[in-house]
Amino acid sequence: MSTLTDRPNAALLVIDVQNGVVSGAHERDQVVANINTAIDAARAAAVPVIWIQHSNDDLVPETEAWQFAPELKRDPAERLVPKTYPDSFEETDLESVLAAGGIGRLFVTGAQTDECIRSTLHGALVRGYDVTLVSDAHTTEDLSEYGAPTPDKVIAHTNLYWQYHRAPGRTAGIQTAAELSFNVPPAS
Secondary structure: OOOOOOOOEEEEEEEOOEHHHHOOOOOHHHHHHHHHHHHHHHHHOOOOEEEEEEOOOOOOOOOOOOOEOOOOOOOOOOOEEEEOOOOOOOOOOHHHHHHHOOEEEEEEEEEOHHHHHHHHHHHHHHOOOEEEEEEEEEEOOOOHHHOOOOHHHHHHHHHHHHHHOEEOOEEEEEEOOOOOOOOOOOOO
16 A cells, blocks of 8 residues: 555565674574564565665774674575665665665564664655555663663564554554564554
8 A cells, every 4th residue: 555656565674683782682592583583574575685784983894893793594595775864764775775675664673662673663754655664673771771672672662553554545563573474464
């Protein structure tokens, strides 16, 4: 139901699952395993997997912190989109990659829930995409000492509001990695 015409295809985004991002993340190992489950499902369904990789002063290209978590194996044929802003669309070629693939529906996994995941979810929706958040395949670090809720609450709240989020002509929703289906509308 995307507002993007002639874009019937879906893609899975793997956002910033890098050593320096997820090393201290909430339930890191389980979330990375769930991301692997989502990647396997996408590959089995011939759905493109697009890898998003952040760079900044802490994530310097080619350093260990900048590398993807070692449990994740990117196929060299899968697209890699470098970014420097939280929203994966900002000053990247993600939009042109998606347009070239006829992609109007996105499935989102990765880190950090309260920064790059939320920014990309909203960035995609306002650009006309249908967006499904893989509810057990995103995580964040504990920023409660700065006044933020604990990570479990950040994740639960993001899943709750994204499950019911809507926009004219677009859908949002959630699915778990185990129930991931690229052919059905998001849960509402």
